[in-house]
Amino acid sequence: MKLSRNLALSCEILAAQKLRTLLSVTGIVVGVGAVVLIVSAGRGAEKKILDRIRDMGTNLIVVNAGQTRIIAGRQRQIATVTTLKADDAEAIARQCPSVALAAPAISKKLATRYESENANTNVVGMTPEGFHVRNIAIASGRSFDPEENRAQRRVAILGPTVVENLFDGADPTGLRIRIGRVPFEVVGVTAPKGMDANGVDQDDLIIVPLGTAMRRLFNVTHIQTIYVQARSAELLNTGEKEIRELLRQRHRLRDKPDDFTIQNQATLVDTERETTRSMTFLISSVAGISLVVGGIGILAVMLISVRERTGEIGLRRAVGARRSDIRTQFLLESGLLAAVGGLVGVLGGVGAALAVSMLGYWETVISWPAALIGFAFSVFVGIVFGIYPAIRAAALEPIEALRAE
Amino acid sequence: MIELKTIEKTYGSGDTATPVLKGISFRIQAGEYVALMGASGTGKSTLMNIVGCLDKPTGGQYQLDGADAGTLDDNALSHLRNQKIGFVFQQFHLLERTTALKNVMLPLIYSEPYPEDAEQRAEKALTAVGLNDRMYYRPGELSGGQQQRVAIARALITNPQIILADEPTGNLDSKSGLEILAIFKRLHRDGHTIIIVTHNEEVAEHADRVIVLKDGKIEQDRRVAQPRDAEKEVDERIGREDAE
Numbered sequence: 001m002k003l004s005r006n007l008a009l010s011c012e013i014l015a016a017q018k019l020r021t022l023l024s025v026t027g028i029v030v031g032v033g034a035v036v037l038i039v040s041a042g043r044g045a046e047k048k049i050l051d052r053i054r055d056m057g058t059n060l061i062v063v064n065a066g067q068t069r070i071i072a073g074r075q076r077q078i079a080t081v082t083t084l085k086a087d088d089a090e091a092i093a094r095q096c097p098s099v100a101l102a103a104p105a106i107s108k109k110l111a112t113r114y115e116s117e118n119a120n121t122n123v124v125g126m127t128p129e130g131f132h133v134r135n136i137a138i139a140s141g142r143s144f145d146p147e148e149n150r151a152q153r154r155v156a157i158l159g160p161t162v163v164e165n166l167f168d169g170a171d172p173t174g175l176r177i178r179i180g181r182v183p184f185e186v187v188g189v190t191a192p193k194g195m196d197a198n199g200v201d202q203d204d205l206i207i208v209p210l211g212t213a214m215r216r217l218f219n220v221t222h223i224q225t226i227y228v229q230a231r232s233a234e235l236l237n238t239g240e241k242e243i244r245e246l247l248r249q250r251h252r253l254r255d256k257p258d259d260f261t262i263q264n265q266a267t268l269v270d271t272e273r274e275t276t277r278s279m280t281f282l283i284s285s286v287a288g289i290s291l292v293v294g295g296i297g298i299l300a301v302m303l304i305s306v307r308e309r310t311g312e313i314g315l316r317r318a319v320g321a322r323r324s325d326i327r328t329q330f331l332l333e334s335g336l337l338a339a340v341g342g343l344v345g346v347l348g349g350v351g352a353a354l355a356v357s358m359l360g361y362w363e364t365v366i367s368w369p370a371a372l373i374g375f376a377f378s379v380f381v382g383i384v385f386g387i388y389p390a391i392r393a394a395a396l397e398p399i400e401a402l403r404a405e
Numbered sequence: 406m407i408e409l410k411t412i413e414k415t416y417g418s419g420d421t422a423t424p425v426l427k428g429i430s431f432r433i434q435a436g437e438y439v440a441l442m443g444a445s446g447t448g449k450s451t452l453m454n455i456v457g458c459l460d461k462p463t464g465g466q467y468q469l470d471g472a473d474a475g476t477l478d479d480n481a482l483s484h485l486r487n488q489k490i491g492f493v494f495q496q497f498h499l500l501e502r503t504t505a506l507k508n509v510m511l512p513l514i515y516s517e518p519y520p521e522d523a524e525q526r527a528e529k530a531l532t533a534v535g536l537n538d539r540m541y542y543r544p545g546e547l548s549g550g551q552q553q554r555v556a557i558a559r560a561l562i563t564n565p566q567i568i569l570a571d572e573p574t575g576n577l578d579s580k581s582g583l584e585i586l587a588i589f590k591r592l593h594r595d596g597h598t599i600i601i602v603t604h605n606e607e608v609a610e611h612a613d614r615v616i617v618l619k620d621g622k623i624e625q626d627r628r629v630a631q632p633r634d635a636e637k638e639v640d641e642r643i644g645r646e647d648a649e
Contacts, residue, residue, distance in 0.1 A: 005514045009500075009507060016502035315498040318459060319559070320487020320515035322480045398459045402498065 024301035025341030027294025034287035036349025042280025103130035125213020141188030302389035314401025330390035338382020413464030443618035491560025550581025
């Protein structure tokens with residue numbers, strides 16, 4: 001049997017029944033379209049989160065004092081631990097071969113005031129290296145230098161949100177604000193960074209020299225966090241190990257558990273990626289089920305078709321079609337139906353994903369592998385659900401089939 | 406060409422067994438024009454299905470062109486139908502959703518190899534039955550007589566030796582029926598073997614030989630001394646209509 005000739009004829013027959021063909025493939029269209037849209041949306045979400053993680057810094061390792069735990073999606077320190085010191089950061093920078101920079105930091109929410117404007121803001125004390133390690137850029141004014149840090153000068157760099165809250169967006173450089181009761185001179189403003197991976201505004205902060213924060217604001221001798229930059233992305237895990245060893249030794253922990261928590265960007269990226277992927281997989285599996293339901297639609301229509309076209313089957317047998325020719329024909333037809341549905345579904349899904357992106361509801365990244373898999377799966381479903389009708393069609397006795405009309 | 410030896414066909418088995426054909430033997434030479442007659446229920450359709458390799462006898466032997474049809478499997482029988490037999494049915498059995506041309510080409514889909522000139526052959530076959538101006542019409546747009554002519558063109562496309570027609574004029578008015586019989590007459594003249602199954606005496610008068618079945622047996626097998634010539638009758642009729 002000339003497959004292509006027969007396929008062309010099948011196309012003509014199916015095309016002549018537009019409404020039925022359309023209805024029979026609706027399930028497939030919706031299923032494939034949904035899979036493509038959801039995976040594209042999931043990949044968009046993944047990209048957004050990964051971008052935010054990358055915004056936190058390059059090759060970043062974060063050491064937090066004490067054990068932390070994720071509570072309501074945010075990393076929280078369970079108890080105040082005072083064992084982490086600024087010296088630890090210096091030691092890490094000096095002694096760990098995989099580490100390029102280490103910046104100690106401490107932060108706390110404090111009331112800040114400019115003239116009559118008040119705001120509660122996250123006040124971060126850190127060393128000048130912190131700007132580099134955490135990818136914080138200065139938009140206007142200047143940063144502070146190691147000398148100012150050592151001298152515990154009262155200089156402050158404001159995040160854009162704070163500028164908005166205290167100064168209504170006007171340039172604050174050179175003006176004086178109060179943090180708690182201590183007066184500070186504003187020397188610069190950071191570039192906006194937006195929200196972090198947890199949805200926290202990263203621009204609502206005031207950065208002051210670490211020494212100033214510890215002595216003049218918080219009155220403590222410990223720090224909370226050390227931001228470490230590894231020499232390369234490949235050294236993130238090695239660096240983490242080196243830091244752990246060093247800190248355990250310095251804190252004389254012996255057989256006690258860690259009094260600090262280390263996270264590196266690579267594992268953070270993996271965790272987040274895994275979370276969004278499993279979410280995407282879960283939802284697209286549900287959409288995949290609708291594909292199977294779509295297959296049942298094709299099954300139903302093909303069964304009706306076999307019954308309705310009994311005479312045609314009889315005729316084809318009379319003019320020389322073998323059983324296998326009839327079987328192939330009906331398999332091809334159901335595969336064809338599913339392929340058309342799959343194609344329309346892919347186009348619809350991609351179109352919907354683009355539209356959602358363009359209208360600004362949700363950033364999407366078109367997933368062509370998902371489109372391809374969705375399409376292939378729909379053809380597979382079409383053929384699988386076409387097997388039974390095709391067998392029924394091929395099993396018809398030619399004379400009975402001819403008599404049926 | 407066609408040789409039947411004590412062909413039997415029984416439907417069902419045991420107590421419910423219903424014998425339809427009870428030992429039919431005849432021989433049809435290549436180029437004969439035979440009418441197979443009998444009232445309904447006499448087994449003439451069953452006999453035609455056996456001759457057309459659509460059905461297998463439960464007893465006896467059927468030889469077609471030297472091959473024992475009883476020993477052939479389903480695929481081989483399909484091939485025989487494709488190459489040696491052209492069917493014409495009472496209900497035309499055309500595919501409604503495609504053109505006359507595609508309908509005529511259908512048997513070629515199952516021919517190996519698929520001929521390069523399939524479309525030209527179909528055009529030729531349609532021209533031969535006088536439908537050269539209706540090639541791209543769908544069956545629904547054609548009259549009954551025209552549909553039956555499409556079906557004849559389809560039966561001729563693989564150039565089979567035998568044309569098997571089951572009540573080909575049964576659904577047609579007498580004028581269209583006569584035109585169809587005229588085509589059969591011409592095909593017969595061109596050397597085809599024609600077997601027409603009918604219950605209509607008038608139709609049978611066009612054949613050279615009439616085999617009459619009764620109760621699953623041959624009641625009569627006679628030569629027609631002076632067969633009617635449908636071609637001539639059609640010409641005369643046209644002449645009459647022109648005169649009027």
